[in-house]
Amino acid sequence: MSHYDFVVIGAGVIGTSVAHHLAALGAERVLVVDQGTIGAGTTSQSSGLLRTHYSVRQNVELARSSWWAFNNFADYLEDAEASCGLVKCGYMICSPEGDKLDPLAAALRAQQDMGIEVELLDRKEAEARMPIAAFDDAALIGFEPEAGFADAYLVATSFARSARRRGVKIAEGVRVTGLIREGRRVVGVETTAGTHGCGTLISTQNIWTPELAQWIGVPLPVKPERHTVLALECEAAPYTFAMPAFKDLGSPGMLYFRSYGGSQMLVSEGIVGETLNAPETEQGDISLDYVAEVGAQVAGRFPAYDTAGLASSWTGVYDVTPDWNPVLGSVADVEGLTVGFGFSGHGFKLSPGIGKLLAQHALGLPTDVSLEPYALDRFASGALLTGKYGLGAVS
Amino acid sequence: MSIRILVPVKRVVDPNVRVRVSATGAIDTTGLKMSLNPFDECALEKALQLRESGVASHVTVLTCGLPAHQDVLRTALAMGADDAVLIDTGPATPALDSFAIARLVAAHMKDADYGLVLCGKQAIDGDVGGVAAMLAALLGWPQALNAGALDVMDGGWRVSCGEDAGIANWQIDGPAVISADLRLAEPRRVTLPSIVKAKQKPLVTHEAAALGVALAAQSRVVALSDPPGRAPGIQVTSVDALLQTLAGQRVFEAVGACS
Numbered sequence: 001m002s003h004y005d006f007v008v009i010g011a012g013v014i015g016t017s018v019a020h021h022l023a024a025l026g027a028e029r030v031l032v033v034d035q036g037t038i039g040a041g042t043t044s045q046s047s048g049l050l051r052t053h054y055s056v057r058q059n060v061e062l063a064r065s066s067w068w069a070f071n072n073f074a075d076y077l078e079d080a081e082a083s084c085g086l087v088k089c090g091y092m093i094c095s096p097e098g099d100k101l102d103p104l105a106a107a108l109r110a111q112q113d114m115g116i117e118v119e120l121l122d123r124k125e126a127e128a129r130m131p132i133a134a135f136d137d138a139a140l141i142g143f144e145p146e147a148g149f150a151d152a153y154l155v156a157t158s159f160a161r162s163a164r165r166r167g168v169k170i171a172e173g174v175r176v177t178g179l180i181r182e183g184r185r186v187v188g189v190e191t192t193a194g195t196h197g198c199g200t201l202i203s204t205q206n207i208w209t210p211e212l213a214q215w216i217g218v219p220l221p222v223k224p225e226r227h228t229v230l231a232l233e234c235e236a237a238p239y240t241f242a243m244p245a246f247k248d249l250g251s252p253g254m255l256y257f258r259s260y261g262g263s264q265m266l267v268s269e270g271i272v273g274e275t276l277n278a279p280e281t282e283q284g285d286i287s288l289d290y291v292a293e294v295g296a297q298v299a300g301r302f303p304a305y306d307t308a309g310l311a312s313s314w315t316g317v318y319d320v321t322p323d324w325n326p327v328l329g330s331v332a333d334v335e336g337l338t339v340g341f342g343f344s345g346h347g348f349k350l351s352p353g354i355g356k357l358l359a360q361h362a363l364g365l366p367t368d369v370s371l372e373p374y375a376l377d378r379f380a381s382g383a384l385l386t387g388k389y390g391l392g393a394v395s
Numbered sequence: 396m397s398i399r400i401l402v403p404v405k406r407v408v409d410p411n412v413r414v415r416v417s418a419t420g421a422i423d424t425t426g427l428k429m430s431l432n433p434f435d436e437c438a439l440e441k442a443l444q445l446r447e448s449g450v451a452s453h454v455t456v457l458t459c460g461l462p463a464h465q466d467v468l469r470t471a472l473a474m475g476a477d478d479a480v481l482i483d484t485g486p487a488t489p490a491l492d493s494f495a496i497a498r499l500v501a502a503h504m505k506d507a508d509y510g511l512v513l514c515g516k517q518a519i520d521g522d523v524g525g526v527a528a529m530l531a532a533l534l535g536w537p538q539a540l541n542a543g544a545l546d547v548m549d550g551g552w553r554v555s556c557g558e559d560a561g562i563a564n565w566q567i568d569g570p571a572v573i574s575a576d577l578r579l580a581e582p583r584r585v586t587l588p589s590i591v592k593a594k595q596k597p598l599v600t601h602e603a604a605a606l607g608v609a610l611a612a613q614s615r616v617v618a619l620s621d622p623p624g625r626a627p628g629i630q631v632t633s634v635d636a637l638l639q640t641l642a643g644q645r646v647f648e649a650v651g652a653c654s
Binding site: 292 | 409411412413426427428429466469470473583584585586587588590591593
């Protein structure tokens, strides 16, 4: 039986980030195992949006440090060839009169208080940045220039490359089938490729976290939720890379948008999706009625998209917790275990920051941001992290 | 000439979905993304182009299956087909084979005046590719399979059918069954207004029983299994070694380059 100081389950964008940060912080014997291949699970389905706009303060903090990493990716990984595919187009968010207005004003103020550059735009200024949209109903429009979108798969493979360069072993196509315990302590993992002892186990199993819950006998509140993404083509009003990613709090689906290159727009709903019975990332069915319904919402904001074509459509899966925020840190009285799950649609944006926090926690170092608000026992104590926009991936 | 074109289509698991065989040896497609068979999309696109150029006056799409399979007919209507027919095959649906489908389509055609059948060369799920040839035989019509190009010429059809070994050009007069490969036409995108408009287009359902076709399958599935896993690759050190290795594995013979 081989022994590792740290074993990470999952080589998605979070697991590979943990591996990179463990090695960068000096950990020596690190193994990452993934049942498939690097970044091929939920990571590959990410829409890749990057912003610091959150109504939950801790998330703003994490998003800010993560943005710095994305914006200086090659330096961050000490690898001149590393790229995260960043398109720094900024992020615009708007709300009409109504129940979203106060939360938006408060969240924008909180960002400014934290020293994040946020501009309030009038309708003319918003139209100048996004000439293909109509802002007739907008009561408040915020714009953060330090935002945009990037490529989650590139980020996962870059973290993995950095980790390997620093001596981490990444084993693909290996499933963990159970844990080895000594009393309350996790001391190893059983896998389809043999048994490994470990000092600390880090689970970044995303929608497969319920497997961990079974192994340790502690319920972990996370469900797989499928969301649909559409790429719409409109040659009359191309959504260019120069136009910001955009959040429409006024639309029924709280839609988010970004350029998808060429004359295509990527659009998806930011509300509760379809809960799946079992964790799987396979493509789900997308009805034409759904396309028409979302299309009508899009056309309400982007008039020319009234006649848009459907270029492609796909589904992705979130690991959703009851308050749409992650659980980070220890679980109950289990020793030698660090978990990160329930990213609820913001895993990619926060991946550099969260990878570092989980690595620090596993190493027994002080964490950059307190993990206390993200503790599992918040679901028992009721100190939930629910965002001011309600359930959904804005948080 | 201004004819009616029939485009028989199939609803299949989306090409981007990885289909798995379950522990019980079955393939379960519940909840998976379903699509119009890509070869049928090419056939439909060509039919629409023929209508737009005045060669055809009307394009009908047809599928055999369950009421839930209407979704691919809606997609076809949104692409531009004029009307759609569902032949409801009820509980017999899972066991339908190419010959049953061909007979159902032929039975439907008895009461309608089609001048051309354009369909995909095969469905990407079963990969049998039997319907077009069987339908042509049942109708007594000429057939051209795996068409990569189709033009109107001398009052008939000039069809280029090809595969790796070469291309055959056929001149066909009168009604015919032509099956499309992916080169025949690049399918257009559905647009948001066309999705809405498609809801107003006629979609009729016929019970398979009313067509007088016995649906008992003449073929049966013996077993389903995942494809064998790929063996790991090897590294060679020179171009010569590469050619030697490929020759040793008889790769060139397989593509007909050395025969």
